[in-house]
Amino acid sequence: MKTSPQKTRLRTATLVAVLFSLTAPPARAQELPPFRWGTDPTGGAPFNYQDAAGKPTGFEYELAGYLAAKLGRTPVMVAGDWSKLPEQLNKPAGVEKGVDVILNGYELRADLAAKYGVSRAYYAYRVALIVRTDQTVIRDWADLDGQRVGVLGGTVANDYLVRHHPGAKVQTNEDVANVVQLVADKRLAATVQDNPAATHFLKEFPTLKLAGEPVKAGYYVIYFRRADVELGRQLDAAIAAGLRDGTFRRIYAKYGLWNADQDELVGLLDQPWPPADLAAPAEAGNVWRRLLPQLFDAAGVTLMLAFGSFPLAMALGLLVAVGRVYGPRPLRVPLGVYVEVIRGTPLLLQLYAIFYMLPVFAERLIPGAAGYFTPFACGILGLALNYSAYEAENYRAGLLAVPRGQLEAALALGMSPGTAIRRIVVPQAVRLVIPPVTNDFIALFKDTSVCSVILITELTRKYNELYNFNRDLIVELVFLTAGLYLCMSYPLALLAGFLERRYATTGGRS
């Protein structure tokens, strides 16, 4: 016998009512599976964060608690990387890190709504433009042309900025807090944030203010598996109840997030959902015309990073190697330490240190110095330093492989030790280590992707960004991006082979 949806809902409501009337609800909750909600806790306040006492809190944390209670289930927070949260729904809920829903400031978007179940809106948000109080250049959205503006990559704020302010130099980052800090440190001109984050950061940074009016941007919704129709109904019912009975208002007000926009959500409850005018995904031909140039530009950045940093790494590495092999002991020891420290710490951490830490010290020494630590300069510096340690070891091996007699013959001709090393030993050492050095260049080529953590939009970062808005194109994007890397690195391999043959020193008896 078929059960009508109304009947089911009625029965659930009865169940919930019974549940709440019971004196020991936890016993009941144990019988239903936990309510596993996916979020990225690093996204921070006011969404979901830890208070001073280390206790989890945030308006979404409270919201999840409310929803779970309404569903009669125990809330379990499942942490994940924000940009990859929807993918969590592609796996069953029962697996490790599996989720029932994702609830983390995810906007109502056509592409996601086409793929996943989508709940009623729980928050109507705006995007806000944040600048420093001590600047006068950016007064409104219209002043963004040519300015460096930071955003959380792959968000609607990101998309909004690219579409409506193409003149702005958009720099994306994975971490909101980083971006805001960079604006406060005068290293970015502005940042665009969702109003909940903006509200929080304006409280935290007295040197920041809003420029212009926040712009209505969309709705936060909960995504779930399409098959979980019943869960969707329960969520919608819980959201509707929360909006109507003032529970949401109370939660939002606590975090300073309540505003008139939220009143409209109640009106929307009677409208079809998701709204029919939700933009349909752009057709494929158009999409590629928009995506390809972006990918190629990003590939250009990757090329510039690689070709800008590796020559520096080689030069620095060679100096370090010569110092270690021929230098006096007081020089050899610190150079050895340099190599081990750089080799023994992750590139990611080094980039963080150079981009986030170094400018702070520099600014203290020389006011205004922080301005020179642009993401690109820091990327080049970080890659060059990191690879200099590896190149130093390559060149050291090369120097040690040149027969001792070469140096003696040069000295016997009356060359000074420095000249003999520079003119006779080093050229041979460099030729000997062409294969490992080229190998490292190809490795560096791919390591440029790590620079995405310091707001550089290189190829991998761009892939991630584009993927966020074109999740159906994952196969095409992955192969295209990989293909671009290959197209750039394979010629390097060919060049290496050529150089090896060209400079082969099969010198016989030397």
Add this chain to the structure above:
Amino acid sequence: MIRVTDLVKSHGTTPILRGVGLTVNVGEVTVLVGPSGGGKSTLLRCINGLETIDAGTVTAFGHTLHGTRGQPHPTAALLGLRRAVGMVFQQFHLFPHMSALGNVMAGQVHALGVPKAQAEATARELLARVGLADKANHTPAQLSGGQQQRVAIARTLAVSPRAILFDEPTSALDPVMAREVLAVIRDLAARGQTMVVVTHDMDLAREATVAHKMVAGRIVSSGRPSDVLAE
């Protein structure tokens, strides 16, 4: 003139030279003979400052190296000495990343600061003198052992040393190639080039002005080659 006095040298605890004295006069060809391990090559390397010395002195054309108990010699003293005394090695040690011409130019350009054009002219002249004018653009790998050693001699001549030390110059060569090299050395002797030659080649030794026989780190006999070799 080269004068070695009371030269003592050891590798770790193994004594190599146990008080060697020697004088080389300008225009003379001196040969060092004796069994392997007697210290001949080490003596030569000490004269050129390629080895540290424990005690004694080496004086060559006004430049003196003192015993330093194994510490490195001062760079200035070494530079002066090496510009006066050149050296040719058993294994040639040509620079493999340069052509024959580049090898002969290297010392002139990088040690003496001779302009390239002038260095090249000198280099071509010297390559012609050792019979390799047509090999100027060959790399060492493309030359036979005998040709390589002749290039090495030209390379040393190019910096105009007042004396040349030859460390077993033909030992790595077969008899035919050795003959080519010996011809070059004889030609130098005929021109009055001051030379010290470590050799096992009895024919060459017999043609020398003076011969010293070294055994176990000491010179055991000195004099006319015919007398020394006859012992």
